[in-house]
Amino acid sequence: MSSQESAIILDRGYRSYDGPRTGRRGAMAAVVKEGYRRVLGLRRKAKRKLFPWTLIALALGSAGILVAVEWISSSLPVSLDTSELFPRYAGYFDFISNVALLFAAFTGPQLLVPDRTQGVLNIYFSRPLAVRDYLMAKGATFAAVILSFWLFPQLLLHLGYAALSPAGFLSYLGETTDILWKVPAAALVFFTMHSSLAFVAASFAKRVGTAAAGFIAVLVGLNLVALLFQEAGSAPGPRWTSLLALEQHPRYVRDWIFDLDASIAIPAQAGYGPEASLLMVIGVAVVSVAVVGWRYRRLT
Amino acid sequence: MTNGTTGPGVGDAPIIETRDLHKHFGDVQALAGVDLAVPPGITGLVGANGAGKTTLIRLLLGLTAPTSGHVAVFGTPVAKDAAGLRARIGYMPEGSCLPRDQTAADFVAYAAELAGIPSAEARRRASETLFLVGLHEERFRYLGDFSTGMQQRVKLAQSIVHDPRLVLLDEPASGLDPAGRDQMLEVIDRFHGFGMNVLFSSHLLDDIEQTCDWVVMLDGGRLIRSAPLDPPGDGTAVSVEVFGDPLPLVAALTARGIEVTHAGRIVTAVSASEEVFVSVRDALADSGSSVRGMGTDLRSLEDVFMAATKQANG
Numbered sequence: 001m002s003s004q005e006s007a008i009i010l011d012r013g014y015r016s017y018d019g020p021r022t023g024r025r026g027a028m029a030a031v032v033k034e035g036y037r038r039v040l041g042l043r044r045k046a047k048r049k050l051f052p053w054t055l056i057a058l059a060l061g062s063a064g065i066l067v068a069v070e071w072i073s074s075s076l077p078v079s080l081d082t083s084e085l086f087p088r089y090a091g092y093f094d095f096i097s098n099v100a101l102l103f104a105a106f107t108g109p110q111l112l113v114p115d116r117t118q119g120v121l122n123i124y125f126s127r128p129l130a131v132r133d134y135l136m137a138k139g140a141t142f143a144a145v146i147l148s149f150w151l152f153p154q155l156l157l158h159l160g161y162a163a164l165s166p167a168g169f170l171s172y173l174g175e176t177t178d179i180l181w182k183v184p185a186a187a188l189v190f191f192t193m194h195s196s197l198a199f200v201a202a203s204f205a206k207r208v209g210t211a212a213a214g215f216i217a218v219l220v221g222l223n224l225v226a227l228l229f230q231e232a233g234s235a236p237g238p239r240w241t242s243l244l245a246l247e248q249h250p251r252y253v254r255d256w257i258f259d260l261d262a263s264i265a266i267p268a269q270a271g272y273g274p275e276a277s278l279l280m281v282i283g284v285a286v287v288s289v290a291v292v293g294w295r296y297r298r299l300t
Numbered sequence: 301m302t303n304g305t306t307g308p309g310v311g312d313a314p315i316i317e318t319r320d321l322h323k324h325f326g327d328v329q330a331l332a333g334v335d336l337a338v339p340p341g342i343t344g345l346v347g348a349n350g351a352g353k354t355t356l357i358r359l360l361l362g363l364t365a366p367t368s369g370h371v372a373v374f375g376t377p378v379a380k381d382a383a384g385l386r387a388r389i390g391y392m393p394e395g396s397c398l399p400r401d402q403t404a405a406d407f408v409a410y411a412a413e414l415a416g417i418p419s420a421e422a423r424r425r426a427s428e429t430l431f432l433v434g435l436h437e438e439r440f441r442y443l444g445d446f447s448t449g450m451q452q453r454v455k456l457a458q459s460i461v462h463d464p465r466l467v468l469l470d471e472p473a474s475g476l477d478p479a480g481r482d483q484m485l486e487v488i489d490r491f492h493g494f495g496m497n498v499l500f501s502s503h504l505l506d507d508i509e510q511t512c513d514w515v516v517m518l519d520g521g522r523l524i525r526s527a528p529l530d531p532p533g534d535g536t537a538v539s540v541e542v543f544g545d546p547l548p549l550v551a552a553l554t555a556r557g558i559e560v561t562h563a564g565r566i567v568t569a570v571s572a573s574e575e576v577f578v579s580v581r582d583a584l585a586d587s588g589s590s591v592r593g594m595g596t597d598l599r600s601l602e603d604v605f606m607a608a609t610k611q612a613n614g
Contacts, residue, residue: 014432014494017425017463021387021416030413044401045442119397123458126361126391126468127414128383300363 027129028137035141038114039107055103056149059096063153066092067160074164089179090258092157096150097190097251101216103149104142104191108198109211111138117206121299131296142195150187158183186254193250193281196288203295219247226266242270246284249277313375315340315466315497316360321369323355323521330355332521334369338499342492344508344529345501346605347518353501354394356518357468360499361386373466387416390459390496394470398451400444404435407443408457415462422461429457433487449480456487460496467491469500473507485511505601515601517608524612529601536596537570537603538580543590552583559607565592570607 022029036042041049115121124134158179165172198215205211226245229238243249245266255262256274263269267277316338323331331352347353358364359371362382371378373385399407405426412422430439433453438446443454452472459467472488473481481504489511491498499516502508508515509529517525542549546567553560556579559570569580577596584591 014460014490015425015428015463016495017417017421019421020418022418023387023416024383026416026418027414030410030419033413034410038401043403043406048401114399114401118399119393119395120399122393122395122397123391123411124414125363126386126389126393127411128387128416129414130383 024128024130024133027127028133028140031124031129031134031137032141032144035111035138036145039110039141039145051106052103055099055106059099059103059149059153060156062095062099063092063157063160066157067164070161070164074166089154089157089183090254090260092154093183093186093254093258094251096153097254100146100149100190101194101219104146104194104198105212105215106208107145108142108195108215109202109205109208111142112199112202113205113208113211116203116299125300131300132293135292135296139195139199142199143191146191146195147184147187150191151184154183154187182257186250186257189253189257189278189281190250192285193246196285197246199292200288203292223247223266230266230269239270242266242272243276243280246280249280249284252277253281312339314338315374316343316499317370317372317375318356318359319370321359321371322367323352323359323364324367329521331359331366331518334518334521334523336516336523336526338516338526339514340492340497341513342488342498342500342511343514343516344512344601345499345516345518346503346505346508346601348503350520351518352521353518354470355521357391357470357499357501360466360468361389361391387462388465390462390464390467392455392459392467392469392472394474394501396451398443398446398454401442403440403442404430404446404450404454404457405439408439408454408461411458412461415464417462425461425463426457429461430454432460433457434483448475449477452476452480452484456484460491460494464496466497466499469498471502472500473502473504481507505605509601515604517605519609519612522612524608525604536576537568538576538596539566539568539594540580540584540589540591541566541593543592546589548587549583549589552587553579556583558583561607 038044040052115124121134125131129137158173158176162169162172162176167175197218198211201211201215201218202208205214222244223246226242226248229241248266252262252265252267252274254260255265256277262274265277267280268274314337316336318334318336321331321334321336322329334352334356345353345356355364359366360373360378362378362385365379373389376385378385402410405423408426408429409419409422412425413419417425427436427439430436433456435450435453435457438450443451446454452475456469456472459469469488473484476484485507488498488500498512500508500512512529515525515527515529516523540549542565544565546562546565549567550560550562553567553569558576558579561568561570569576569583571579580594
């Protein structure tokens with residue numbers, strides 16, 4: 001055996017690094033990328049992919065089904081107005097908002113809870129990353145994930161309808177330009193309310209499941225409280241209690257954006273306009289940012 | 301790939317400097333007037349629980365601001381550029397700090413990216429660093445499946461993956477069995493050769509003695525010692541058992557500037573200088589003491605720590 005053949009590597013030592021360093025921006029980009037992987041279960045065990053991808057499949061699949069129904073009905077010999085039978089944009093938005101609520105309930109806590117409870121923040125903040133940078137990066141991840149969740153199925157639906165339109169693809173797109181701002185605007189309102197509350201829950205809960213349950217419980221519970229005050233004729237509460245129905249505000253604003261009848265919304269029944277609901281969404285977001293910021297400053 | 305053989309290249313300029321450093325948490329005084337100048341190399345940070353070790357580390361990282369005083373790393377005030385400094389500092393926390401759902405390779409690469417290393421380079425460095433700490437084969441396993449010893453190694457790997465000039469290690473051998481501890485200390489011992497300086501906090505004084513060349517001792521937030529740690533101990537002790545009264549010998553040694561303790565008829569003289577033998581001989585002659593027995597022993601770091609604590613507390 002030659003000396004070369006018998007050579008083995010015992011120690012590779014350590015290689016110094018003189019290349020570029022990306023600083024705070026690079027650190028924030030890394031947090032965003034890793035957050036995306038975490039909420040989608042990428043580079044994780046299979047069971048971690050199950051919940052997010054089931055919801056994604058549900059959102060995309062339902063849009064696909066609506067397009068398929070449109071295609072089948074357009075190929076029938078009799079003319080059928082599917083918009084009467086199946087939801088179009090606003091109706092689909094209503095459906096997707098419920099799925100997105102579940103997705104946000106899972107995603108927000110996934111972004112914050114494990115880092116905090118597993119002590120990983122100690123490593124984050126020993127790098128060139130401030131608390132504010134970390135929270136901004138997590139917020140950006142949340143926005144990207146949730147808005148993608150809202151908008152991709154809607155885009156699929158829109159392009160599908162355009163492709164099947166008797167007027168032609170481009171004509172349909174030209175006639176429905178309002179959708180291009182209405183859907184993102186409504187999605188942004190929902191995202192603002194959901195993400196704010198999900199982050200607050202995630203800042204305090206010790207488990208992802210607890211935070212998700214707390215987030216949904218607050219939304220449903222406050223709705224019930226507001227309804228109780230509204231419905232209990234013998235003990236009518238003050239008018240402002242209808243504003244506690246936090247879950248209703250984005251829906252009320254969405255109906256305003258889509259020009260739909262919103263008279264059954266709890267704040268509407270109390271006589272509030274959609275502007276009040278929009279202000280409530282903004283107010284909840286501002287308070288949530290303050291609470292989460294305070295919580296993380298205390299933690300570190 | 302190069303295996304550095306030189307030090308950090310900053311000469312004898314202190315890598316860590318504090319002046320009149322105070323830190324209070326409400327009524328609790330965590331650090332009180334700490335004046336410190338730590339030279340390049342591997343430095344041990346010793347102190348009981350609540351001595352201020354973690355507070356000092358957090359101040360060095362700029363994670364908390366001093367109540368008053370000055371703290372600088374590599375000559376740069378931490379208050380001036382904490383984020384810039386943190387890009388060149390590695391930190392291994394004491395407690396649990398690893399995400400259970402990531403693989404070792406992914407997490408260490410992520411830690412490198414957090415310090416500003418571009419993604420592709422971060423992955424390469426993660427692989428190399430995990431090789432260095434002996435986890436190359438296990439790098440694609442999930443951290444939640446790792447043993448305590450393996451987790452400690454991953455923590456160590458993430459602290460050096462971005463080529464820091466200073467590594468802050470908080471109880472790195474905590475929870476390890478003796479063999480794992482020795483392996484950990486062996487790796488740490490090589491850091492200075494890689495161009496890194498190390499501040500190594502530990503309760504285990506044996507670990508400090510084995511690894512460090514400088515020691516900083518804190519007690520109750522006060523600095524009680526910052527001095528070189530000459531292996532294998534900090535000075536030589538000569539114990540003399542005398543017939544009769546030991547006090548004349550104690551006085552004679554004290555007059556020669558020798559640190560003396562005595563218990564019963566056994567007088568122990570301690571000095572960093574090897575001249576202690578000559579001093580003991582002369583003091584015996586001057587005091588007229590009769591020797592019953594005599595021997596040398598080396599002071600352990602624990603003896604030094606206990607003596608320094610005792611002296612600081614009056």
